[in-house]
Amino acid sequence: MxxxxxxxxxxxxxxxxxxxxxxxxxxxxxxxxxxxxxxxxxxxxxxxxxxxxxxxxxGLIDCHVHLAIETDDYQMDYLKRSAAHNALASLRNARRAAAQGFTTLRVAGDADRSGAWLDVARAIERGDFWGPRLVGAAHYISPTGGGGDLNHCPAEHCLRGDGLIADGVDGIRKAVRSECKAGSDWIKVLLSGAYMSQGDDPRRTLYSDDELHALVDEARRWGRPVMVHAHGADAIKRALRAGARSIEHGTLLDAEAIDLFLETGASLVPTLAIGAYYLDAHADSRAQAAMVATTRETLAHQHHWLSKAIEAGVDVVVGSDLGGYADASGVREFDELVARGMSAADAIAAGTHRAARMLGLADDIGxxxxxxxxxxxxxxxxxxxxxxxxxxxxxxxxxxxxxxxxxxxx
Ligand SMILES: [Zn+2]
Known part of the structure; x- marks a missing residue:
């Protein structure tokens, strides 16, 4: 020593x-x-x-990163990349985040079927490489046709989605068990459609209540908290009622959803930085044209209701949805939260102490x-x-x- x-x-x-x-x-x-x-x-x-x-x-904590998503056309890149590539990229990108001040990152699944970041996390933990602490989910669990599926590729090619595709109560339970077996600290599920994947609609709730409740029940029995990707108000509320520990994005919040956050004590990870990144510097992206258009449509609503959530005392924590882009930093999320009404000191708490509390790590970090x-x-x-x-x-x-x-x- x-x-x-x-x-x-x-x-x-x-x-x-x-x-x-x-x-x-x-x-x-x-x-x-x-x-x-x-x-x-x-x-x-x-x-x-x-x-x-x-x-x-x-040290700062970013509660929502994807270390292997490095470009706008990430689903096509995913098909071209090996597990070894993803491991090396994850290590490099985690270190870049550390140099920007992030000493803990929660991975919200990745565009990588191998879960390579978990091996990177273990190697850092052993001291083989220096890097920040990595926690999170090996994969995003997605229904067929959801945000973790390759909806722009004909099914006849039998390509596997970038997420872990699971349908039905039995399929969901098996997916949670396989996530636990892989070493995930969190279970991540795409309950609504997503902005960045092709061919799904972020406003729709894609899993049934039966499937969602089975997922939360299985995760609870394995001692894993659940992070739910939810854009639409219906998905946000269903996830909160089902027992989500954190809501990712929470874009189309409303007053009832804010009450449910306060009642359940769940955290909100609004991931404003990713939208700002595209609108500011990559609004002409062809691969993300739909994402840019939907962000423009929903941004005013999100900003308005997020400010109300902050004012009401919802536990809003820092998560950027970045992590792989060489020209972006998760520090942007702090600016965005201050623009939505947080004081600078509270934004720092959202990306340190309160983030650590959500992760169950407040005795050690934050x-x-x-x-x-x-x-x-x-x-x-x-x-x-x-x-x-x-x-x-x-x-x-x-x-x-x-x-x-x-x-x-x-
Ligand atoms: Zn994400």
Whole structure:
């Protein structure tokens, strides 16, 4: 184990308490925070990383990524790629996210039948490679014709979808068991159609209540929380009533859905960054023309109701739906949440402490406190006051190891 060292800075912000600590030193021993001291109290002889006037924060958490989706035409790319390709791409893309400040990522299934990211997660966990903590679902479970199927390819070619296709109560139960066998921490299901896959309608609810309830029941017996992809209000409400732990996207929220979030305590992961990414820089994408058009149609509704959900106290957490695109960062999601009414400090909590709580990992990550894993970032400026400063990450430590010393992709 490397020697203990200290990270000193002018201030630290703990999103769990909302407190700002001035002129502090965080003592790191192995992978954890051993002490938080006044800067002058660091034991003599201990190595000190001096971050000057930066603000120290716990590492960021992106609760919705796809590390193997790297282009707009991802379903065609999926057919061209091997498991080995996806593993290497996932490692590179996870490291890129770490250099941007993300020390934990929840994978929401991927365009990859092999579940390659799980092997990457295990290799990082063993210490074979450095990288952020990866949790999540091996696959998105999808009905035939749903968002995880290849709807633009004739069935006679017998191609397997990028998702895990499952139909009927028995098929669903088997899919959940196979996800658990693969090592998924979460069960991800595409309850409604999706924006980015071809040939399905995001407004429709695609699984029956019988199928949905069987999925949640099976997941519960295996001790796995369920993350439900749901765009339409009907799908959102059915998922919340069935026992979803998180709703992904939740685009067409309404007042009844907000009440159900508050009643159930489920979290909402609105994934605004992906829509913003396409509208800003890739609105001319041919592969995503339908997604861009639907986003334009639904954006005003989503923004209006998301602001109401935030105001009402729904547990809205950070998830970008990015992860593979080389020209994008999940940090965009924080800007989007602030634009919808969150304070900068609350947006940081949404992507650290509250995200950790949703993941069931709050004892280990998401706050600046003694005993936590030493996932720490140093940002220039005051991101707790001006969220734009969250893009100014000067250093990242994953489990006590500084990862921006060298080329983040090395
Ligand atoms: Zn997604």
């Amino acid at each position: 490397p020697d203990p060292f200290a990270i000193r800075s002018a201030r630290g912000f703990d999103p769990a308490t909302g407190k700002v600590l001035d002129d502090l030193a965080i003592v790191v021993e192995g992978p954890r925070i051993a002490a938080i001291l006044p800067a002058g109290a660091v034991p003599g002889g201990m190595a000190v990383h001096d971050c000057g006037d930066a603000t120290l924060l716990p 706050s600046l406190a003694v005993g936590q894993v030493a996932d720490i970032i140093a940002c220039r400026g005051r991101p707790d006051e001006d969220i734009a400063d969250l893009k100014r990450v000067a250093a990242t430590w994953c489990r006590g190891r500084r990862v921006t010393d060298a080329d983040p992709l090395a």
